[in-house]
Every structure is written in structure tokens, then in C-alpha cells.
Amino acid sequence: MRFTPEGEFKTDLFSLNVQRGRDHQLPSYNGARAALNLPPKTDFTDFPKLEAFYNHPNDIDLWVGILGEPRVGNSILGEVGTRIVRRNFLKIRDGDKYWYERRPNGPDDKVYPREVVDHIKSISFADVIRESGVNGWS
Numbered sequence: 367m368r369f370t371p372e373g374e375f376k377t378d379l380f381s382l383n384v385q386r387g388r389d390h391q392l393p394s395y396n397g398a399r400a401a402l403n404l405p406p407k408t409d410f411t412d413f414p415k416l417e418a419f420y421n422h423p424n425d426i427d428l429w430v431g432i433l434g435e436p437r438v439g440n441s442i443l444g445e446v447g448t449r450i451v452r453r454n455f456l457k458i459r460d461g462d463k464y465w466y467e468r469r470p471n472g473p474d475d476k477v478y479p480r481e482v483v484d485h486i487k488s489i490s491f492a493d494v495i496r497e498s499g500v501n502g503w504s
Contacts, residue, residue: 383429395431395446396424402449412436 396406410417413434435444468477
């Protein structure tokens with residue numbers, strides 16, 4: 367955090383996120399890779415610019431590693447970022463008792479009939495916006 371010559375208060379979101387990760391005792395980038403059953407990075411091949419700031423790949427902060435890792439396919443995230451986001455979305459879905467695919471009384475029970483589930487799966491977010499008439503879209 368700093369003050370400009372005009373006295374305005376400014377923050378550096380990047381360094382704030384790094385410090386927040388340290389405050390919450392998040393693992394290092396390699397620590398997260400280990401927790402996700404991924405092999406550790408042993409050199410700076412994927413992070414050549416970070417070699418000037420870190421002594422060893424084990425020292426890379428999780429936030430820095432996620433932002434700097436090579437992307438997977440067409441995603442904006444790499445291996446670790448993708449797995450963390452996927453894991454969190456699955457936990458949200460699996461913890462939602464109203465999720466449309468939920469089977470509260472076993473594998474043959476469903477909250478909604480198969481036809482309803484199939485219809486829900488056939489709808490895109492663009493369809494929802496179009497049908498809602500938001501901003502005059504129709």
C-alpha cells in the first residue's frame with residue numbers, strides 16, 4: 367500500500383494476494399502440485415522470469431505460480447489453477463441439495479425426471495439471456 371504525491375491511497379492487488387496467501391498459510395506452488403497429485407517443478411523452465419526472484423521452484427508462491435504456469439488448451443489457467451477451480455466447482459455442486467442432477471435416495475432416484483434434466487442440459491447461458499429479454503435481447 368502506498369500514497370501518491372496527491373495523497374491518494376493506492377494498493378497493489380498482486381502483492382496483496384501474495385501476502386494474503388502467506389497469511390492464510392497456503393502451500394507453495396509445488397506444495398499445491400503435490401496436494402493435487404502432480405509432479406513438482408524442479409527447475410525454472412516454465413517460469414524463466416521468476417528465477418530472479420526465487421531461489422528454488424519450491425519457494426514460488428501459489429498465486430504467482432498459478433498466474434505464471436503454462437496454459438492448458440484454450441484455458442486461461444494452467445494445470446494447478448484448472449484443478450483448483452474444478453475442485454471448488456464440484457464441491458459447490460455436490461453440496462447443493464437442489465442441484466438438478468442430485469440423487470437423494472440412491473442412483474435410481476432423481477429430483478427431476480430424465481426429460482427435465484435433458485432439457486436443462488440442452489440450454490446454454492446465451493439461451494437464458496435471450497429468453498429473459500435482458501437489455502432488449504430476444
